[in-house]
Amino acid sequence: VWYVSRSPMLLNITLSLTAASVGFQLIPAFRESFITAHLFGIDLNKKTGEKVAEAQGVVVAALFLMVMFLFIPFPFAASWTNRRESFPFPQLMEFLASLLSICCMIFLGFADDVLNLRWRHKLILPTLASIPLLMVYWLNIGRTSVMVPLPLQPLFGEWIDLGFLYYAYMGSLAVFCTNAINILAGINGVEVGQSMVIGASIIINNIIQLSGDHTHHHRFSLYLMVPFLIVSSPLLYYNWYPSKVFVGDTYCYFAGMTFSVVGILGHFSKTMLLFFIPQVLNFVYSLPQLFRLIPCPRHRMPKYNPDTGLLETSKAVFAIAELPTAGKVVFKVLTRLRLVEVVTLPCEESNKEGKNKKTTEPKVAMSNLTLINFILILVGPTHEARLTWYVLVLQVLCNVFGFWIRYGAAGWIYKEVS
Amino acid sequence: VWYVSRSPMLLNITLSLTAASVGFQLIPAFRESFITAHLFGIDLNKKTGEKVAEAQGVVVAALFLMVMFLFIPFPFAASWTNRRESFPFPQLMEFLASLLSICCMIFLGFADDVLNLRWRHKLILPTLASIPLLMVYWLNIGRTSVMVPLPLQPLFGEWIDLGFLYYAYMGSLAVFCTNAINILAGINGVEVGQSMVIGASIIINNIIQLSGDHTHHHRFSLYLMVPFLIVSSPLLYYNWYPSKVFVGDTYCYFAGMTFSVVGILGHFSKTMLLFFIPQVLNFVYSLPQLFRLIPCPRHRMPKYNPDTGLLETSKAVFAIAELPTAGKVVFKVLTRLRLVEVVTLPCEESNKEGKNKKTTEPKVAMSNLTLINFILILVGPTHEARLTWYVLVLQVLCNVFGFWIRYGAAGWIYKEVS
Ligand SMILES: [Mg+2]
Numbered sequence: 017v018w019y020v021s022r023s024p025m026l027l028n029i030t031l032s033l034t035a036a037s038v039g040f041q042l043i044p045a046f047r048e049s050f051i052t053a054h055l056f057g058i059d060l061n062k063k064t065g066e067k068v069a070e071a072q073g074v075v076v077a078a079l080f081l082m083v084m085f086l087f088i089p090f091p092f093a094a095s096w097t098n099r100r101e102s103f104p105f106p107q108l109m110e111f112l113a114s115l116l117s118i119c120c121m122i123f124l125g126f127a128d129d130v131l132n133l134r135w136r137h138k139l140i141l142p143t144l145a146s147i148p149l150l151m152v153y154w155l156n157i158g159r160t161s162v163m164v165p166l167p168l169q170p171l172f173g174e175w176i177d178l179g180f181l182y183y184a185y186m187g188s189l190a191v192f193c194t195n196a197i198n199i200l201a202g203i204n205g206v207e208v209g210q211s212m213v214i215g216a217s218i219i220i221n222n223i224i225q226l227s228g229d230h231t232h233h234h235r236f237s238l239y240l241m242v243p244f245l246i247v248s249s250p251l252l253y254y255n256w257y258p259s260k261v262f263v264g265d266t267y268c269y270f271a272g273m274t275f276s277v278v279g280i281l282g283h284f285s286k287t288m289l290l291f292f293i294p295q296v297l298n299f300v301y302s303l304p305q306l307f308r309l310i311p312c313p314r315h316r317m318p319k320y321n322p323d324t325g326l327l328e329t330s331k332a333v334f335a336i337a338e339l340p341t342a343g344k345v346v347f348k349v350l351t352r353l354r355l356v357e358v359v360t361l362p363c364e365e366s367n368k369e370g371k372n373k374k375t376t377e378p379k380v381a382m383s384n385l386t387l388i389n390f391i392l393i394l395v396g397p398t399h400e401a402r403l404t405w406y407v408l409v410l411q412v413l414c415n416v417f418g419f420w421i422r423y424g425a426a427g428w429i430y431k432e433v434s
Numbered sequence: 435v436w437y438v439s440r441s442p443m444l445l446n447i448t449l450s451l452t453a454a455s456v457g458f459q460l461i462p463a464f465r466e467s468f469i470t471a472h473l474f475g476i477d478l479n480k481k482t483g484e485k486v487a488e489a490q491g492v493v494v495a496a497l498f499l500m501v502m503f504l505f506i507p508f509p510f511a512a513s514w515t516n517r518r519e520s521f522p523f524p525q526l527m528e529f530l531a532s533l534l535s536i537c538c539m540i541f542l543g544f545a546d547d548v549l550n551l552r553w554r555h556k557l558i559l560p561t562l563a564s565i566p567l568l569m570v571y572w573l574n575i576g577r578t579s580v581m582v583p584l585p586l587q588p589l590f591g592e593w594i595d596l597g598f599l600y601y602a603y604m605g606s607l608a609v610f611c612t613n614a615i616n617i618l619a620g621i622n623g624v625e626v627g628q629s630m631v632i633g634a635s636i637i638i639n640n641i642i643q644l645s646g647d648h649t650h651h652h653r654f655s656l657y658l659m660v661p662f663l664i665v666s667s668p669l670l671y672y673n674w675y676p677s678k679v680f681v682g683d684t685y686c687y688f689a690g691m692t693f694s695v696v697g698i699l700g701h702f703s704k705t706m707l708l709f710f711i712p713q714v715l716n717f718v719y720s721l722p723q724l725f726r727l728i729p730c731p732r733h734r735m736p737k738y739n740p741d742t743g744l745l746e747t748s749k750a751v752f753a754i755a756e757l758p759t760a761g762k763v764v765f766k767v768l769t770r771l772r773l774v775e776v777v778t779l780p781c782e783e784s785n786k787e788g789k790n791k792k793t794t795e796p797k798v799a800m801s802n803l804t805l806i807n808f809i810l811i812l813v814g815p816t817h818e819a820r821l822t823w824y825v826l827v828l829q830v831l832c833n834v835f836g837f838w839i840r841y842g843a844a845g846w847i848y849k850e851v852s
């Protein structure tokens with residue numbers, strides 16, 4: 017049923033390369049209109065204080081949509097003439113539902129960049145936008161059972177049917193992916209860089225699996241991921257240190273939704289999550305601040321030291337006595353495990369920070385709980401471009417580890433791995 | 435195949451009403467964030483010079499998408515259990531392709547409001563975004579032949595197959611509808627008002643046809659048009675004279691694409707165009723200025739007279755001798771037919787307008803070629819709220835005329851009308 021010829025893939029690559037070359041020209045061409053529209057940021061890690069156009073992810077996202085619109089008819093080239101009889105409707109539906117969800121997230125991301133939406137608005141639309149995706153999953157795949165790891169099999173049996181829970185898991189995948197990329201951010205090039213490494217890992221996995229039982233799923237994923245990777249490259253170019261443009265929430269949402277779409281409809285969402293190890297680590301490490309157990313400043317990106325030109329850990333300043341009980345415990349554990357850098361501030365400085373109320377409570381400055389700050393704790397003050405490289409190398413190493421879990425270690429906890 | 439029960443329509447109405455009531459609260463709640471994001475305009479027809487939030491169509495458009503995402507599963511309720519066997523894939527595909535095109539246009543419209551896109555960008559994306567729509571048309575309907583009017587039948591036969599041309603026509607429908615609404619604009623409430631009248635006419639036509647041969651098409655159209663009409667109402671409320679918010683290109687694009695989607699996939703696009711008579715008149719009347727045969731100022735909306743508080747025709751000032759030849763002919767014809775108001779400016783004023791070069795060329799001020807200015811020529815200076823009413827009454831009358839052509843006059847030029 018599915019058109020097996022290789023030519024759609026070649027066309028896909030050609031269209032993507034064309035779009036990327038258009039992107040190389042469009043991004044600088046659009047800079048001024050973005051700044052005129054007050055869509056700009058000041059790079060806090062630079063001395064210049066120049067205006068940098070924000071939300072430029074919208075340009076490559078629009079190019080991605082155009083590539084896909086032009087491409088969709090071609091995988092079905094052989095079926096166009098025999099219309100109703102044997103047309104692979106389920107496959108066309110996959111494309112439509114995927115692009116619908118992705119387009120919806122691009123729209124939401126751009127609206128967030130422009131309007132600074134609240135959390136509740138940022139959760140409702142992506143959740144609803146994944147309904148069509150889940151419907152198509154139900155119709156085309158519908159499998160909700162997962163294999164139980166060997167040590168737990170005596171308890172649950174070989175397979176466990178998660179039923180509705182599996183749909184809840186998939187529905188929250190989009191929200192997780194988008195926000196996971198969005199919070200591993202703050203230095204030039206890191207959002208696009210990590211997304212492109214994840215994208216490349218997904219592509220490699222798809223190619224490995226292409227000869228397996230689920231050729232169709234992995235070919236579908238390639239049709240989306242290859243354009244994603246290629247059209248992202250001009251953005252990486254302009255977003256690399258020193259950034260000419262910022263990518264905005266738009267790009268993070270676009271990337272996150274594209275990953276979850278191929279993970280869900282390609283039925284390899286668990287493998288895909290193995291490529292999110294740095295994001296998961298960053299998320300877990302951030303939790304105490306996200307849940308406000310420990311005070312969370314508005315920006316947690318590393319701090320630029322204008323004297324050395326290097327980035328240092330940024331700090332949250334607070335009095336330990338004022339933390340909630342859970343916060344005190346977390347703080348103690350983090351300090352014991354040397355997972356944070358803590359400086360006890362001298363008392364006069366404490367008073368200055370104490371906003372007019374005279375307190376003798378000693379205050380501490382703790383490094384903010386982000387993976388990037390943690391890297392800075394390990395390696396010391398670092399130049400921004402080098403720090404981006406560290407994050408990306410870590411992403412590559414984690415993804416290699418992910419491949420090893422998927423294709424090496426999985427044999428020890430599951431009987432058979434397809 | 436198609437789920438015939440009436441309950442999906444009730445659910446559709448309920449969801450839409452809920453969304454509309456949310457909209458009534460969200461629009462004023464979002465006003466500040468839009469103004470903070472520099473998305474505002476100054477109402478040129480008011481004395482106050484107050485900032486009015488722009489692009490608020492994006493709020494109702496997002497609500498529309500949410501209603502549709504929640505609604506889609508329900509028309510298929512009866513088919514969910516018998517998955518692959520007899521699921522009505524083509525019908526689900528219609529929803530997905532429609533929402534994809536609409537979502538894409540909302541995104542483009544919002545980007546246009548924020549970034550003031552150029553014409554070429556505004557033409558490419560909607561054209562590509564209609565590819566999925568045309569694919570679904572090909573698969574689900576595929577008819578490209580149109581009935582020839584009786585007087586021409588001796589020449590062409592009873593039916594003529596337009597083939598590829600019919601797809602080109604449908605592809606340009608979206609571009610036409612969106613821009614047609616966008617240029618019949620400039621006074622409070624007129625964009626939403628006309629869209630709601632057109633929407634109501636489409637709904638009435640769908641209800642008339644519901645008992646006919648194409649029940650499915652018209653039910654599909656109702657599923658989209660009813661939410662459109664209902665969620666638009668809070669926007670009309672806040673956009674009505676004196677406007678608290680402006681609707682933006684976002685709303686015009688959203689409305690135009692929704693109309694063309696139901697027209698194309700409901701296979702009643704020619705009937706739908708009958709409800710666009712005022713827009714077509716406005717478009718044709720505007721052509722000399724759109725093609726720059728006659729100079730076109732940036733804003734062509736009526737001019738506010740602060741002394742009387744009434745709107746008067748806005749004028750384009752130029753020297754007749756400087757017009758291109760075609761422009762001179764058009765100007766002569768328009769003047770002869772009394773379709774424009776022309777004032778010959780006294781010579782000293784001509785000199786003042788002539789930007790430092792001393793010219794003795796007599797200049798004229800001609801009313802701008804918009805339907806709204808033409809109404810002002812007929813009725814004289816008018817209050818803005820009353821003028822909006824005139825446009826909407828004209829829209830209603832033209833749509834009644836459209837119904838008469840469709841159900842009355844069509845009998846004279848076609849043998850049978852379904
Ligand atoms: Mg934001």
Ligand SMILES: [Mg+2]
Pocket residue numbers: 546547550551683
């Ligand atoms: Mg505009």
